[in-house]
Amino acid sequence: MEIRDDTIGVYVHIPYCISKCPYCNFSSAAISSPPEKRYSDCVIKELSFYLETEGLNGRRLETVYIGGGTPSIFSPEEIGRVISSIKGRFIPLGNDIEVTLEVNPDTVDLKKLAAYARGGVTRLSIGAQSFSDVELESIGRTHSARRALDAFHEAREAGSRNIGVDLIFGLPGQREKDWESSVRKAIGLRPEHISVYGLTIEEGTPFFSAFKGRAGLPSEEAEAAMYERAIYLLQEAGYIHYEISNFALPGKTSVHNSRYWADKDYLGLGASAHSYISRPGWGRRWWNAPDPREYMRAIENAGTARVGEEKLRREEAMTEAMMLGLRRLDKGIEGRAFKERFGSLPKESFKRWEALHKDGLLNGPNDDIVLTPKGVLLSNEVFLKMAEGCL
Ligand code: SF4
Known part of the structure; x- marks a missing residue:
């Protein structure tokens, strides 16, 4: 991040x-x-x-x-x-x-x-x-x-x-x-x-x-x-x-x-496309009608084909930043940027981090958290456990 x-x-x-x-x-x-x-x-x-x-x-x-x-x-x-x-x-x-x-x-x-x-x-x-x-x-x-x-x-x-x-x-x-x-x-x-x-x-x-x-x-x-x-x-x-x-x-x-993966903004255009804007608040995403004909009719009539929208809560935004960050094997969850956004370091925000570290699934260089090679093979399990322990 x-x-x-x-x-x-x-x-x-x-x-x-x-x-x-x-x-x-x-x-x-x-x-x-x-x-x-x-x-x-x-x-x-x-x-x-x-x-x-x-x-x-x-x-x-x-x-x-x-x-x-x-x-x-x-x-x-x-x-x-x-x-x-x-x-x-x-x-x-x-x-x-x-x-x-x-x-x-x-x-x-x-x-x-x-x-x-x-x-x-x-x-x-x-x-x-x-x-x-x-x-x-x-x-x-x-x-x-x-x-x-x-x-x-x-x-x-x-x-x-x-x-x-x-x-x-x-x-x-x-x-x-x-x-x-x-x-x-x-x-x-x-x-x-x-x-x-x-x-x-x-x-x-x-x-x-x-x-x-x-x-x-x-x-x-x-x-x-x-x-x-x-x-x-x-x-x-x-x-x-x-x-x-x-x-x-x-x-x-x-x-x-x-x-x-770096939790940056994107605008999605076209049928079924999703968009994500990270501010204000904890971020917001919306998505379009999936059917191409429905999409075109909606755009021609109203300029937008948005059919759903959600505002993220703090815990959801933190969990997403964690899951996306861990996917990046070269950078992981970057501690400094995470703290700047959420007010606490990832190691303070996910109580399961230490147990997963002891199990050899996560590493914690400086303030960051990254998957180990063993963690990469079990990434879905790691994401789930980290999400359960989001403070
Ligand atoms: S139908 Fe086949 S080619 Fe088309 S998006 Fe799906 S996987 Fe790709």
Whole structure:
């Protein structure tokens, strides 16, 4: 956590995909030709609404992140129009701020990637998920391993020097050696950033009924072993494990996502997007209608599609700052900034800290608190115990 500042990150959600993956519970609709112009107009109109009503004029723009869904389903012209509208409404925090676009390998080619770069995209996040065709098919992805590799090379050829590759472990039928092979292939590409996520089986998805009781999925022990193996291989290859699921070459961490973990403000635009403003009080968040048609109708009629809002209480804000801070393996919960905001040090605020320290799950350099390597493997348990003991 860092001292309150006047910067902002903007997230834009594009809720369309070429098909719906059976494990996915993100807000996204499968569609062959999305209403990109109408939707982009709504995002730009929504931005104006929040600039006026939330007093965000004068904020310095640090990052833009366009996620989904599959944002690369939109043309470079529409993505460029959204980016320049956002940049034009804030004071940029430098000449070359981070503008990330999530990319599905099946929706891009060299020409399109070059056009995104001309439109202002400075960072790509490629959803490879696996480099095994069998696994990709098992999770309903439309792209092949070859296409993911090609998309990466096309991105490099188009000039991108900041690329992230996403992988998922714990896939149906996946063995540890299969996972290792995907991780090694990702490392072989030498992207600036690699994210590894465990497959989660979410209620309401086709996978939820297909994998009741986890039959057909790797055991929890096998999943833990996969995660540990990825940590070893990535660190050995020079990637810094800076967040529970994220690894980066030096100086190449995701600036936008780091804002979330540092408890900094962000404005979310688009269907289902969430926003968070940390002041006044203990912070406030709001969120938009998840259905794209409902979102567009609401924006066109009223300028906003906000359907929910909550003001955080002090204890909630402290618990969130703790959970987000501990995710940052390089920084943890920063004692000085925490005290500045809440009036007490994290070690004074979470009574379980000492027991968890004795168990070898947390370390406490100076006034800060960080997860130990053992704590990283048991992070959910640590978060829960710390939250129970919030004073
Ligand atoms: S491409 Fe991504 S957002 Fe779209 S359905 Fe698949 S997992 Fe969900």
